[in-house]
Amino acid sequence: MSTTVPVKAPMSGAKKQTPEFVQLLDPDGKRLSDELYDPWVSDVTGDQLASLYEDLIIVRRIDTEATALQRQGELGLWPPLLGQEAAQVGSARTLRPDDFVFSSYRENAVAYCRGVKLPDLVRVWRGTAASGWDPFEIGMATPAVIIGAQTLHATGYAVGCTFDGVDSVSVAYFGDGATSEGDVNEAMVFAASFNAPVIFFCQNNQWAISEPVGLQAQRPIADRAPGFGIPSIRVDGNDVLAVMAATRSALDRARTGGGPTFIEAVTYRRGPHTTSDDPSRYVDPVVAKEWEAKDPIARVEAFLRSEGVLTDELAASIQARADEVAAEFRAGCLALKNPEPLSVFDNVYATEHSGLARQRSQYTAYLEGFDK
Amino acid sequence: MTELTLAKALGSGLRRALSDDDKVVLLGEDIGTLGGVFRVTDGLQRDFGKDRVIDTPLAEAGIIGMAVGLAFRGYRPVCEIQFDGFIYPGFDQIVAQVAKLHYRTGGNVRMPLTIRVPYGGGIGAVEHHSESPEAYFAHTAGLRVVTCSTPQDAHSMLREAIASDDPVLFFEPKRRYWTKGEVDEDATGLPMGKARVVTEGTDVTLVTYGPLVATALDAAVAAADDGISIEVIDLRSLSPVDFDTVSASVQKTGRLVITHEASESGGLGAEIAATLTDRCFYYLEAAPVRITGFDVPYPAAKLEDHFLPDLDRILDGVDRALGRVNSLTGWSA
Ligand SMILES: Cc1ncc(C[n+]2csc(CCOP(=O)(O)OP(=O)(O)O)c2C)c(N)n1
Ligand SMILES: [Mg+2]
Numbered sequence: 001m002s003t004t005v006p007v008k009a010p011m012s013g014a015k016k017q018t019p020e021f022v023q024l025l026d027p028d029g030k031r032l033s034d035e036l037y038d039p040w041v042s043d044v045t046g047d048q049l050a051s052l053y054e055d056l057i058i059v060r061r062i063d064t065e066a067t068a069l070q071r072q073g074e075l076g077l078w079p080p081l082l083g084q085e086a087a088q089v090g091s092a093r094t095l096r097p098d099d100f101v102f103s104s105y106r107e108n109a110v111a112y113c114r115g116v117k118l119p120d121l122v123r124v125w126r127g128t129a130a131s132g133w134d135p136f137e138i139g140m141a142t143p144a145v146i147i148g149a150q151t152l153h154a155t156g157y158a159v160g161c162t163f164d165g166v167d168s169v170s171v172a173y174f175g176d177g178a179t180s181e182g183d184v185n186e187a188m189v190f191a192a193s194f195n196a197p198v199i200f201f202c203q204n205n206q207w208a209i210s211e212p213v214g215l216q217a218q219r220p221i222a223d224r225a226p227g228f229g230i231p232s233i234r235v236d237g238n239d240v241l242a243v244m245a246a247t248r249s250a251l252d253r254a255r256t257g258g259g260p261t262f263i264e265a266v267t268y269r270r271g272p273h274t275t276s277d278d279p280s281r282y283v284d285p286v287v288a289k290e291w292e293a294k295d296p297i298a299r300v301e302a303f304l305r306s307e308g309v310l311t312d313e314l315a316a317s318i319q320a321r322a323d324e325v326a327a328e329f330r331a332g333c334l335a336l337k338n339p340e341p342l343s344v345f346d347n348v349y350a351t352e353h354s355g356l357a358r359q360r361s362q363y364t365a366y367l368e369g370f371d372k
Numbered sequence: 373m374t375e376l377t378l379a380k381a382l383g384s385g386l387r388r389a390l391s392d393d394d395k396v397v398l399l400g401e402d403i404g405t406l407g408g409v410f411r412v413t414d415g416l417q418r419d420f421g422k423d424r425v426i427d428t429p430l431a432e433a434g435i436i437g438m439a440v441g442l443a444f445r446g447y448r449p450v451c452e453i454q455f456d457g458f459i460y461p462g463f464d465q466i467v468a469q470v471a472k473l474h475y476r477t478g479g480n481v482r483m484p485l486t487i488r489v490p491y492g493g494g495i496g497a498v499e500h501h502s503e504s505p506e507a508y509f510a511h512t513a514g515l516r517v518v519t520c521s522t523p524q525d526a527h528s529m530l531r532e533a534i535a536s537d538d539p540v541l542f543f544e545p546k547r548r549y550w551t552k553g554e555v556d557e558d559a560t561g562l563p564m565g566k567a568r569v570v571t572e573g574t575d576v577t578l579v580t581y582g583p584l585v586a587t588a589l590d591a592a593v594a595a596a597d598d599g600i601s602i603e604v605i606d607l608r609s610l611s612p613v614d615f616d617t618v619s620a621s622v623q624k625t626g627r628l629v630i631t632h633e634a635s636e637s638g639g640l641g642a643e644i645a646a647t648l649t650d651r652c653f654y655y656l657e658a659a660p661v662r663i664t665g666f667d668v669p670y671p672a673a674k675l676e677d678h679f680l681p682d683l684d685r686i687l688d689g690v691d692r693a694l695g696r697v698n699s700l701t702g703w704s705a
Binding site: 076077123124125126127128129130145146147177178180181182183208209210211215216276281282338339341342343344345348355356358359361362363365366369 | 407
């Protein structure tokens, strides 16, 4: 019998947490070959990659616009995704409409890929609604703010899919910090026990607000899943092609009865946690600079240019398209109406609740008093 | 005496507790390097080290559960829950373990934990950042529950909570974090179990706590213009409630209004109304009135003004207690 002695890694910040991962496009835009993962993206044409490039540009542009809207007082708060575009686009673009996403608050690029209406992205952050969209319209639940809760929901949805005999897959998006919550660990136990067709997609962006990933995990996060009986992949989260390949392989496993997969997409949160945060208190600017050089968009651009797919004209037209989307997004945000006062009583129950009906009636009388 | 914000007064309370007793340790998310999302623990890790001011992994059951273990070992843990709505993953540890261990062990094991919780709304936040969950804990035997409304109380009550051999849920009114006031670190004021008469009055007793104390005071000032004299009471402790102070006031005024942000049903207001009806039945001239958040989840930011009790709603409640024309005059269900 052999025993593996766990190696106690020192508590570390973002820096020491980048061992091997799947990478198909390096930061300079060089295409690397990978026996295992190349086949999963061998059908991706230059034009398709250009289309992913357009997605990346657009989601970054939306994100920038949202931050601007917050600074201008039009949004209460915004959680920027700067730096995580490839992890989100590369995974979400591989899904089918009948798949279902359970995400957290930072997955705005995922929502974009699922076809969300632009103003729906900011209803919550503008404070006009309890959530942004109808989950069944775009195959994506509205974001969970309670860290990790959605991973269990994704597991249950996936189990439901197997009961129904369909090959739809559910995907849980969550962060490195979330992996410490009990919910996430319970989700992995349940998913493994029920062989659920679920993908645990962890964006390790190195931070949970001010806490470095080294506080949550002493080993690479992907290493945790096999202990639950779940195969895992560690992928360069800033490489849209590698993320796509990893997600496709996981989807294939899930659709063919192979059960759950855990994907750790190694990336970096280049902005603040939210617009309220002050990362200068805890981020080492040298490390931040290093990650800037691993930008998820620059490498696709370099590759597409070297292949002759991306010309100056195409780049300009994509940028123009992104600006158009941003303008539409801004206009949609500003047009969001404040909710009606009495709607505070809406949707608490599916059927009438007498106690609440009484409160509504009393508050109606109260508001009417102001007109007299 | 120094003028401090309520947040800074809490920070100075923690600082004193850490210096006075080396068994005091702080645990929480982002409380170290960042100094907490509200900067309450700013500078404490720098000054007391990473073994005393501990950034924990992101897990509330972990924070509370680990504090239980530290308490077994003789420590006096002070846990920070980042926002009210994030206490629930730790709820099981609080109600099933922290609250019951002293009882379960026949008094052999003490749980001198303090669990700090920024709570309440009025800051335009997203879901889970504006809740008032105090009633769950006041309902749980074995826990003491307190809340402060001034910088001086923030400082002294927090130190008293930490020194307490019972577990204390310490609710901090986050929208009042920036309220300033004089703080005397050596003051020996009211013990945390006592209610405080904030302003004396003769017509109506207005009972409240935490974030609404300031609003209740505004209401008292406004009512005075109308010739109505309101006595405002800041409960400070929600478990136990200092019913003696409230009863004494109601025996004087004969009228009782209770206001809190938390929803009405099963809330502190119900407990106070019931007990005061029992204790002051022959003094009451009108049924006790509750002005509270509605029985709905805390709503989106643009609706919170239609959830939170404000000056007008409180004054309407005062009119009801006084039998004056009010919003329910002529209303029938
Ligand atoms: C149960 C719970 N505890 C605490 C919080 C406060 N909080 C919000 S985001 C966050 C960090 C999350 O980090 P991670 O999971 O890595 O996601 P990221 O923000 O990096 O996308 C914390 C502690 C919360 N939302 N829910
Ligand atoms: Mg993170």
